[in-house]
């Protein structure tokens with residue numbers, strides 16, 4: 001990987017940590033052109049969390065089937081993640097061991113079922129790869145085990161804890177890659193439902209994996225990833241399909257995705273579709289550019305009626321919330337919240353909220369590009385699901401052209417390169433070569 005320009009490592013807003021959800025205990029350091037991510041206190045398991053229905057207790061060296069646990073990596077609400085290695089081989093993997101309570105078993109079984117389905121006949125290069133799955137007995141309870149390829153830091157930790165400011169070209173590359181993944185699952189009528197930077201991971205190379213395995217420092221992990229470098233090849237992968245559902249399935253009864261990224265129809269109605277992911281993805285793009293959350297949910301966390309404050313922020317950012325856009329499946333508890341003009345009544349807010357254009361200029365975009373970015377991003381926040389941009393449409397947007405390069409045609413005239421999109425209607429193109437073709441195109445202007 002190309003070396004970092006030392007100046008890039010201290011960008012002005014790299015230390016912004018306001019309103020980041022739950023990672024304020026992470027700190028960052030950077031040295032030797034490496035990305036150093038502190039292991040947050042919240043990722044450690046407390047003794048009481050091993051109790052009934054809880055986490056699986058293990059130590060390095062523990063054998064599970066023919067996998068040896070090497071190192072504890074992290075935990076989420078669902079279970080713990082370990083770096084593991086197949087005995088007799090040099091193949092490393094990330095092992096996710098679910099909590100033993102029945103709810104988590106169901107959650108994992110569902111994720112396995114979905115991942116197996118979308119990995120057939122081939123896996124998508126921007127979706128985390130499931131390698132193996134099985135039940136494991138422990139202390140008279142069962143844990144579900146999912147074995148994944150080893151990946152590096154989450155996009156959330158890169159944005160808020162790495163000290164590296166993501167270069168605009170890298171933002172565009174990550175955006176394109178994730179849109180390819182979203183386009184792929186949406187073409188299968190699958191809604192991810194929980195798109196957020198914490199569920200996006202960056203790929204790491206063999207050396208980083210070996211270093212991760214041998215690193216005895218329990219305070220931080222180091223990766224040779226440099227998101228400040230416009231020429232760096234960064235591979236992003238969408239992970240955590242535990243809440244995903246097919247559009248023809250019975251819907252989850254209650255919104256369970258993270259409030260920061262939740263689409264308005266998830267609050268207001270019982271009718272969701274793939275458009276839901278696009279709202280969340282718009283919030284994710286803003287976080288990569290601004291290094292702060294679009295919706296200040298944390299600030300209003302302790303307010304008794306958080307929803308009302310969330311609607312106030314939406315109204316202030318994107319205009320009045322109209323009943324007409326949410327008529328289909330409107331939840332009864334919200335039916336009285338609209339005035340005679342059909343606009344939702346929200347508390348008054350005397351505060352400036354993020355403005356996409358100004359944020360873009362503040363972060364180094366030229367006026368014309370900032371305008372294009374602002375227009376692009378607003379398309380993700382249409383209240384009406386039918387008007388919201390789709391992943392396929394977003395991939396064609398001028399803002400995402402690499403380096404804004406205008407290619408010369410054979411007469412020497414400038415022509416804008418069309419970004420290829422995966423043709424998933426044609427089964428013959430649904431293979432690794434097609435993914436490679438698109439992936440290579442997206443990275444072609446970096447060399």
Ligand SMILES: [Zn+2]
Pocket residue numbers: 259260295296297306310
């Ligand atoms: Zn909220």
